[in-house]
Structures are given as structure tokens and as C-alpha cells.
Amino acid sequence: MNSSFLPFAQPEIGEEEIAEVVATLRSGWVTTGPKTKQFEADFAAFLGGGVEAIAVNSATAGLHLALEAVGVGPGDEVITTTHTFTATAEVIRYLGADPVFVDVSAETLCIDVDAIEKAITPRTRAIMPVHFGGRAADMGRIIAIARKHGLRVVEDAAHALPATSDGQLVGTLDTDATVFSFYANKTITTGEGGMVVTRDPEIAKRAKIMRLHGISRDAFDRFVSTAPSWYYEIVAPGFKYNMTDVASAIGIHQLKKANAFHQRRAAIAARYDEALADLPLVLPPHAQTGDIHSWHLYVIQLAEGAPCSRDALIDHLFKQGIGCSVHYIPLHLQPYWRDQYHLTPEMFPVSQRVYEHTLTLPLYTRMRDEDVERVIKSVRDAFN
Numbered sequence: 612m613n614s615s616f617l618p619f620a621q622p623e624i625g626e627e628e629i630a631e632v633v634a635t636l637r638s639g640w641v642t643t644g645p646k647t648k649q650f651e652a653d654f655a656a657f658l659g660g661g662v663e664a665i666a667v668n669s670a671t672a673g674l675h676l677a678l679e680a681v682g683v684g685p686g687d688e689v690i691t692t693t694h695t696f697t698a699t700a701e702v703i704r705y706l707g708a709d710p711v712f713v714d715v716s717a718e719t720l721c722i723d724v725d726a727i728e729k730a731i732t733p734r735t736r737a738i739m740p741v742h743f744g745g746r747a748a749d750m751g752r753i754i755a756i757a758r759k760h761g762l763r764v765v766e767d768a769a770h771a772l773p774a775t776s777d778g779q780l781v782g783t784l785d786t787d788a789t790v791f792s793f794y795a796n797k798t799i800t801t802g803e804g805g806m807v808v809t810r811d812p813e814i815a816k817r818a819k820i821m822r823l824h825g826i827s828r829d830a831f832d833r834f835v836s837t838a839p840s841w842y843y844e845i846v847a848p849g850f851k852y853n854m855t856d857v858a859s860a861i862g863i864h865q866l867k868k869a870n871a872f873h874q875r876r877a878a879i880a881a882r883y884d885e886a887l888a889d890l891p892l893v894l895p896p897h898a899q900t901g902d903i904h905s906w907h908l909y910v911i912q913l914a915e916g917a918p919c920s921r922d923a924l925i926d927h928l929f930k931q932g933i934g935c936s937v938h939y940i941p942l943h944l945q946p947y948w949r950d951q952y953h954l955t956p957e958m959f960p961v962s963q964r965v966y967e968h969t970l971t972l973p974l975y976t977r978m979r980d981e982d983v984e985r986v987i988k989s990v991r992d993a994f995n
């Protein structure tokens with residue numbers, strides 16, 4: 612047993628984040644206010660392309676707002692992947708609509724684009740691709756299908772900061788909205804948090820109203836602008852999804868480090884690729900040539916005929932003090948989704964096969980080179 616347990620994921624919070632949080636606490640303004648405005652402006656500038664960024668308290672909240680803003684409602688269908696976290700699909704149910712689950716492509720582990728077209732019905736309203744692990748989905752083809760059928764596209768980009776598709780940053784593509792996550796294990800974190808990004812002023816306006824009770828102006832404007840401070844209007848039964856300035860204080864500094872964090876993640880992924888290439892493993896799908904993979908997750912699969920099962924490998928690594936995870940237990944196996952939509956493994960052969968053979972290795976910026984080598988040695992030992 613090694614001396615210390617190497618967790619599967621860990622955030623990297625620096626003194627800059629800590630100082631900004633303390634300054635925020637001392638400022639007297641702890642909920643949505645100037646720090647959130649700054650984080651939103653910085654985030655929009657980071658992506659470029661004339662997008663607007665709307666900070667929320669989770670990506671789940673952001674996905675809910677984005678679907679609401681594009682008009683998804685009762686009776687509608689939204690096509691998404693079974694190979695994702697439940698948040699992607701649950702927000703569709705929040706709106707009384709039905710997710711239509713399709714399989715993933717073995718090459719990308721993202722939504723199978725051919726399966727999307729087959730799943731379209733007169734009730735289909737939107738497509739929700741997930742950039743699995745940080746590898747962008749085949750967005751060119753997804754956007755073309757959406758245009759052809761008059762569908763909206765909301766990207767679950769929880770893994771995809773930063774990632775590109777055909778050379779363009781995820782968040783600036785020709786879709787209706789893109790939602791990023793700042794959950795503790797994501798590529799940048801605010802503890803809990805998310806960002807809705809859109810170039811459509813109507814979607815931005817609706818999301819801003821709905822993130823704070825359906826109030827037509829946000830708290831900052833109400834208290835700080837020259838308009839009468841007591842007056843506001845409720846235009847819809849909205850939600851309580853705003854991001855606090857305490858969280859935004861963390862986000863401002865995490866965002867400044869996003870490119871450096873990405874370089875470290877990419878270097879670790881490259882080292883894993885090199886050191887594991889000769890083992891009976893299927894290594895993670897790479898981005899298309901010239902594109903950026905965020906390397907949120909390093910997902911491997913045991914190859915057919917490997918002399919060790921997935922469960923045995925996870926168990927071996929755990930005994931060596933190394934934490935792993937499984938991304939994901941597909942939604943078609945989860946009791947609620949399985950029973951509600953009569954889903955079977957046979958409907959999702961690729962996702963099912965990946966699930967049975969997959970594990971995710973530790974990959975985060977605070978890993979030292981010795982930690983990476985320790986993971987590699989332990990994986991190699993499992994095959995000896």
C-alpha cells in the first residue's frame with residue numbers, strides 16, 4: 612500500500628481565489644453583484660465571438676434555463692445521449708418534456724449523429740449533445756441536422772472548457788446555447804456553479820429573468836442603478852439560480868488559470884497515452900486533428916480479451932491507493948430512466964459495451980509527475 616491515497620479528482624484553489632473571496636466577504640456584498648458581473652464579462656471575453664455569459668449556481672440550472680428559453684415544454688421531445696450524467700436528461704423532465712435517448716459513437720463516445728436523425732419525430736424540439744470527457748461532439752453535422760429539421764441545439768459543455776470543434780471554441784458555435792459547469796471536479800471550479808453562453812439576445816434576456824424569480828431586472832441593477840430602487844416586475848414564475856459573488860470571486864481567478872490548467876491536463880493525458888499504448892486498452896478518443904480536447908476526463912476501456920476485468924482493475928488500483936471512477940453508468944441502466952422510457956441495454960449497444968469495460972483514471976492539475984507515474988505503474992502491474 613502506498614503512503615497516501617491519490618484521489619480521482621481534486622480542485623486547485625490558489626491564494627488569489629482565497630484573497631478574492633475574503634475581499635468579497637469584507638465588501639458587504641455577498642450575493643449576485645459586481646464580482647458576478649466581472650466573472651460574466653471575463654468569461655464572455657475568454658470565449659470571444661460576441662457571446663453573452665450568464666452565471667448560474669450550477670450547470671444543471673443553466674441547462675434548465677437554456678431549454679426553457681428555447682421554448683421546450685410539455686409534450687416536446689429532446690434528443691440526447693444515454694452516456695451522460697443524469698443532469699443532462701433531468702432538466703428535460705423539469706419542463707414536462709421527454710428525453711429521447713440515443714447511443715454514442717464508438718469513435719467519439721459522443722452522441723451518434725446518425726442515430727439523431729432516426730430519432731426525430733414531429734414532437735422533437737431540440738438536440739442536446741454532450742462533449743464527453745472534453746472531446747467535442749460532431750457539431751458540424753449536428754448543427755446541419757438541426758437546421759434541416761428546424762430544431763434547437765443546447766450543448767451540455769460541462770466537460771468542455773476549453774475545447775474546439777472545427778477550430779472554433781465550444782461556446783461560440785452556431786447553436787442556441789452552451790452550458791459550462793464549475794462543479795468541484797470540472798476543469799475550473801467555483802465550488803458549485805455554471806455558465807449559460809449564447810449569442811441570441813432573446814435567450815440571454817429570458818435566462819437572466821428566469822434565473823432570479825422571473826424578476827425583470829436583477830438585484831444588482833435594482834440596488835445600484837439610478838432607477839427607483841424599490842420597483843420591480845414579476846413576469847414569470849422563475850427560479851432561484853443566480854450565482855453568488857463569493858462563488859464568482861473564485862471563478863474570476865480560476866478562469867485566469869484556465870489555459871495553464873489545460874496545458875497541465877493535456878501534458879498528463881499525453882503521458883498516459885504514451886505509457887499505456889502497448890497495453891490491451893482502448894485509449895480515450897482524441898479530438899479531430901487540429902482541435903482542442905479539454906482533457907476533463909481520461910477514460911480508458913479494457914480491450915476485448917484483456918487478461919483482467921474492469922472491476923478487477925479498479926479494485927487493484929484502489930488497493931494501490933489510487934482512486935478511479937466510471938463515466939458513466941448509462942442512463943438506460945438507471946431505474947428511473949429505464950422504467951419510465953422502457954429502455955434496454957440492447958437499444959444502446961455501444962454505450963453498454965463501453966460501460967462494461969470503462970474506467971476513468973485520475974487527471975487533475977495538482978497531480979505531480981510522480982503521481983502520474985504511480986498511476987501508470989499500477990495500471991501496468993495489473994496486467995503482469
Ligand SMILES: *Cc1c(COP(=O)(O)O)cnc(C)c1O
Pocket residue numbers: 668669670671672695696698699741767769770791792793794803804805
Ligand atoms: C457535471 C455535469 C453536469 C452538471 O453540472 P453541475 O454544475 O454539477 O450542475 C451536467 N452534465 C454533465 C455531462 C456533467 O458532467
